[in-house]
Amino acid sequence: MEAAIPAVIFLAFILMLSIFLGFELISKVPSTLHTPLMSGSNAISGITLVGALLTSGSGEDQLSIILGTLAVAFATINVVGGYMVTNRMLAMFKKKDQVKK
Amino acid sequence: MSLWIQVAYIVAALLFASGLKLLSSPATARRGNLLSALGMLLAVAATLFTQGLSFQWIAVGVLAGAIIGATAARVVAMTAMPEMVALFNGSGGLASLLVGWAEFVRGQQDMQASLAVPILLAVLIGGVTFTGSVMAWAKLQDMTIGRFKLGPALVYPGQQVINSIILLGIIACAVLLLMAPPAGGNFLLIIIGISLLLGFLTVIPIGGADMPVVISLLNSYSGLAACAAGFVIENNILIVAGSLVGASGIILTKIMCKAMNRSLGNVLFSGFGSAASKKGKAAEGEAKPISAEDTYYILEAASSVAVVPGYGLAVAQAQHVVKELGDLLEANGAEVRYAIHPVAGRMPGHMNVLLAEADVPYDSLIEMDDINPIMETIDVCLVIGANDVVNPAAREDETSPIYGMPIIDVDKAKTVIVSKRSMATGFAGVQNPLFFKDNTRMFFGDAKASWQEVVSEFKSG
Numbered sequence A: 001m002e003a004a005i006p007a008v009i010f011l012a013f014i015l016m017l018s019i020f021l022g023f024e025l026i027s028k029v030p031s032t033l034h035t036p037l038m039s040g041s042n043a044i045s046g047i048t049l050v051g052a053l054l055t056s057g058s059g060e061d062q063l064s065i066i067l068g069t070l071a072v073a074f075a076t077i078n079v080v081g082g083y084m085v086t087n088r089m090l091a092m093f094k095k096k097d098q099v100k101k
Numbered sequence B: 001m002s003l004w005i006q007v008a009y010i011v012a013a014l015l016f017a018s019g020l021k022l023l024s025s026p027a028t029a030r031r032g033n034l035l036s037a038l039g040m041l042l043a044v045a046a047t048l049f050t051q052g053l054s055f056q057w058i059a060v061g062v063l064a065g066a067i068i069g070a071t072a073a074r075v076v077a078m079t080a081m082p083e084m085v086a087l088f089n090g091s092g093g094l095a096s097l098l099v100g101w102a103e104f105v106r107g108q109q110d111m112q113a114s115l116a117v118p119i120l121l122a123v124l125i126g127g128v129t130f131t132g133s134v135m136a137w138a139k140l141q142d143m144t145i146g147r148f149k150l151g152p153a154l155v156y157p158g159q160q161v162i163n164s165i166i167l168l169g170i171i172a173c174a175v176l177l178l179m180a181p182p183a184g185g186n187f188l189l190i191i192i193g194i195s196l197l198l199g200f201l202t203v204i205p206i207g208g209a210d211m212p213v214v215i216s217l218l219n220s221y222s223g224l225a226a227c228a229a230g231f232v233i234e235n236n237i238l239i240v241a242g243s244l245v246g247a248s249g250i251i252l253t254k255i256m257c258k259a260m261n262r263s264l265g266n267v268l269f270s271g272f273g274s275a276a277s278k279k280g281k282a283a284e285g286e287a288k289p290i291s292a293e294d295t296y297y298i299l300e301a302a303s304s305v306a307v308v309p310g311y312g313l314a315v316a317q318a319q320h321v322v323k324e325l326g327d328l329l330e331a332n333g334a335e336v337r338y339a340i341h342p343v344a345g346r347m348p349g350h351m352n353v354l355l356a357e358a359d360v361p362y363d364s365l366i367e368m369d370d371i372n373p374i375m376e377t378i379d380v381c382l383v384i385g386a387n388d389v390v391n392p393a394a395r396e397d398e399t400s401p402i403y404g405m406p407i408i409d410v411d412k413a414k415t416v417i418v419s420k421r422s423m424a425t426g427f428a429g430v431q432n433p434l435f436f437k438d439n440t441r442m443f444f445g446d447a448k449a450s451w452q453e454v455v456s457e458f459k460s461g
Helices: A007-026 A031-057 A062-090 B003-022 B029-047 B056-075 B078-110 B113-140 B159-179 B185-203 B208-232 B236-259 B264-269 B292-301 B311-315 B319-331 B350-357 B368-377 B447-460
Strands: B304-309 B335-340 B365-367 B380-384 B415-420 B440-444
Touching: A007 B003, A007 B208, A007 B236, A031 A062, A031 B003, A031 B029, A031 B056, A031 B078, A031 B208, A031 B236, A031 B350, A031 B365, A062 B029, A062 B056, A062 B078, B003 B029, B003 B236, B056 B078, B078 B113, B078 B185, B078 B208, B078 B350, B113 B159, B113 B185, B113 B208, B159 B185, B208 B236, B208 B264, B236 B264, B292 B415, B292 B440, B292 B447, B304 B319, B304 B350, B304 B368, B311 B319, B311 B350, B311 B447, B319 B335, B319 B350, B319 B447, B335 B350, B335 B368, B365 B368, B415 B447
Parallel strands: B304 B335, B304 B380, B335 B365, B380 B415, B415 B440
Antiparallel strands: none
């Protein structure tokens, strides 16, 4: 039996492949959509909320609970605000035949 | 951690990736954003099933954040979108910093290097993202502190030396912290302080016109900060989502730099647009002003019109009146196109959003590379609040700081009408010879008021 491979190696694999995937997905976005793309991907970066939830919900001492709860609040601003504002922008993009005269 | 949570994370990762993919076409973009939001909801909901979580503080945080985020997203004006994105971005960065800090407090007793290193990265990148974004927001607002204007690039002597010293300070603290982990708490506080300072200092020397690049770079950082936080808590969904954002931000940054014909290093360090960097030939000649009435006569006779919007259109909130004018011109038998430079405005794609808000269909918007070859066939080109992105010096004057930057060749149209408040230079601080060309007319005044006048000429005439 070989020695157990540390978890960080698996995480590094995930990191590498996701970065590659990110490059591939974004390089095809037309410049018309750059603003919504930016605010939409910005909302995804609010995924740190998941980390904040775990930190806030399992904190034992006062300081880490306070820090965790603040992290939850700021990450939620990022997530909720980011997705809503992106949706608001994208709802305005219309084709010629969709625009009411 | 339970297996089912991990399965949910896999589905969430799939939703994020397909969401980003659907964002690549205007027809599917809205669905893409909803898919990505669904992925987020799934990831968050699954996380709540983690054993032993207490919910009371989570509920407080989520409620507060949701109210603030939703309110901001609902009330923000489309013209202020760059500022809004900068602030959302900053709060994401701050959240990553806080997660790193809280995890440090929790694990302080037996801190291993494998935990301390990602914590340091999360804190450092998160901190720079936070204050960098706040600074970008202040610059976009053209904020002043006393008589001190934040908007333009602020370059001071020894800037890069100071930033290097700060960076060395961070590395020194990090090494000290790793050598004495249990007692390293004070070093972490110092690192947090320095990271926040570094964010401010790196954005200060960058001018308002370069904010599209800064915002997309900071967007990338916020993803990387989330990624680092993912390594801290060994959570793969953070790493997947964070690196997707990190990669997308870097690509956008590259596209922006290319559109300005400058390297990222030049954007970040040169203090472009500050008083010190002004050079290039002075443009000479006499600008020929035009009245609203004459503008109307020229447009009335035109059979093809191209509108080139810039940040001035956003400032004057002129998108609706421009759309109204476009409709009148079309009713008059002219073909109307909207030509958008990739860095027009203060955020990539900002003009597209404003015109979409005014109900301009996205298939009437034309990219720079598609309009330039047909520019000679266009009767009238209306330049509304744009300056540097239509400056022919970028093509003709090798001594100009913007030489080599791709521009929209409006000067090749038969007639150019430049709508502008004054003869002032753009953000790059460069004179624009376009204003003195024979086929150019200057239509001075606030964009909204001026075009309103032309629209009423049309309606009465």
